[in-house]
Amino acid sequence: MSTSPPAALDIDRIAALARIALTPGEKAAFSAQLGDVLAYIALLKEADVTGVEPTAHAFPVENVWAEDVPQPGLPVAAALGNAPAQHDRMFAVPKVVE
């Protein structure tokens, strides 16, 4: 857990986690812009949240169950309709194992 002021955002590390290849120009621009946003967000440190429960959903959502009955799914042709590449009724990707 860290409550100390955040270090500058390590843009290379975060872009790698987010799986986005950023250009040098984007890295410089985002670092500066997000620096401003993080400085603004630091306002939250003023708020007294002692003993306050977090809210994930505005209205508590309990587990919602459905009967365990098979439902029709998308036909194969429809599921593949937007595929960038397909082969033999399957999604095709570059080889992942040597």
Add this chain to the structure above:
Amino acid sequence: MMSSELFFKPITELAALLESGKTSSVELMRAFVGRTQAVDRRVQAFNSCDESDALAQARASDLRRAAGGAIGPLDGIPVGLKDVIAVAGQPLTASSRMLAGFVSPYDATVTRKLKEAGAICWGRLNLDEFAMGSSTENSATRTTGNPWDLDRVPGGSSGGSAAAVAAGEAPAALGSDTGGSIRQPAALCGVVGLKPTYGRVSRYGLIAFASSLDQIGPFARTVEDAAVALGAIAGHDPLDSTSFRSEVPDYRAELARRRGPWKLGIAREYFAEGLDPEVGAAVEAAIAHYRKLGCEIREVSLPHTKYAVAAYYIIATAECSSNLSRYDGIRYGHRSPAAADALDIYFKSRAEGFGAEVKRRIILGTYVLSSGYYDAYYLRAQKVRTLIRRDFLDAYREVDAILTPTSPTAAFKKGERAADPLAMYLSDIYTIGVNLAGLPGISIPCGFTRGKLPIGLQIIGKPFGEAEMLAIAHAYERDHDWNRQHPDLR
């Protein structure tokens, strides 16, 4: 009937014309197609529209009516859809290069419900890419103009939906609202925009942005039309586990039944620094009108309002970084032709497919969720969310609804805030708390600036209190003609 007489009529009047046989749905649809062809090159509200499909739906409605089987007030009425709501067999782009060429394999639940009500699904409307923005300038497809001044933004992210209704290209439209994306563009374009209570409307078939905040709602010309449209799309859906199990009232009938007077709250925090004086004066005049109607105006306190934008930009970006991880170039969406291996597909496809604001938000969201920062940012923001929600629920012990400006300013110039994300984020300062608290909110026109730009009044209701909120909005609208003034787009 002259087609120009139809563009700005509310749904309720169009329905009466259809019922009496003074016009047909095909004639109506042709009028809106013609209007769109005439003005949309300038307004740029539509990403795509399928005229022949719309006319086929209109013919089906006319046949139904001729056979005595007309369904209700929406039968034969065109309704535009924000381009994040799936319509089977039609394009769905989220105004992103990532989804260029994507065709929906199924209908969203709201689309199915509109079709069941007889409405014509008419066109897919522009937005900020993946609904991230407040001006519709983040669209990868086009820049929408505000029909009142085409050099200004229509607001966002549902800017195409608001502009289409304001420009007479559709009598109503659906949008989605995560931090104000229905109410703020409604205010800036001078139309009615309603964000329902979280859980009131199914989100199945809506492209997800921030799942604990997103909600679909209508744009319309009048409060009564918004009531009709909400009634058509609301209700529990087993396909959305966050949708709420409760009866949907007859919102239109409730308008006549609920007559006040109401206790209405004013929060000092919503009339603070940054509020344009002309906007403030118009909202004060609306409050004075409610007082004249016999309503009791009480001051309420929402002390955690100042934290809302900060909490929102942590929660919304965290959820978006998770939701948008599905765009990996494997099963659908853009795949980079330059990718050499599987991992490379992710990095390059996402780099090429997403625009700058989407990347910025994914980066911020990834950061606030990353190891070491989760507690300081995300968990703290969720706790502040509890405080913001409590502020509203405490206020609702004393009042029936809260009145605020919808947006601190009227429509701003294109490009004015594009280089400064933080300034853009602050455009949503009056709408964001409503999403964090899951409440319903409506924006209705309450005046114009001296430069003839629309101003919006926001009415924030109690959880699942849409009927009361609509009645309060209706009481004001009845005595004013702001919504009968239209932009000059000949």
